[in-house]
Amino acid sequence: MANTAALIDQILADLPPEPEPTKTPEELAKAADAKLKAKAAPVPASLSAIPGGSTPAADDVTAQLATKSGPELTADFMRMNPQQIEAMLARL
Structure with missing residues (x-):
């Protein structure tokens, strides 16, 4: 008897698991x-x-100009010759 029970347990253990019940198309649609x-x-x-995009990368010149006030910018430009002004504005 013990051998028979062990044999039945072994056979049941070797069986593949039962497949999941199939779902109807309506159930699949609801899940999707x-x-x-x-x-x-x-x-x-x-x-x-x-939401807006990220701010563009700024170089040193752009960062310096952004932090200065109007009178400070005017004083900086007054100390430059026209070529230097053109070069700075070209980098912006």
Whole structure:
């Protein structure tokens, strides 16, 4: 008897697992819709809700000019000759 029970247990252990029950097309469609809704990004209500791009990279000249006031920029340009002014403006 013990050998028979062990043999039956071994046979049952060697059997492949039962396959999952197949889903109907309606169930598959519902699951796909739920998955798409979970991944969908919210639609912005207006253009102001759309995030902007990153700021462009600035070199040293651009950063220096951005931090100076109007009178400081005027004083800097007054100390330059026309070629230096043209060269600085060309780098912007």
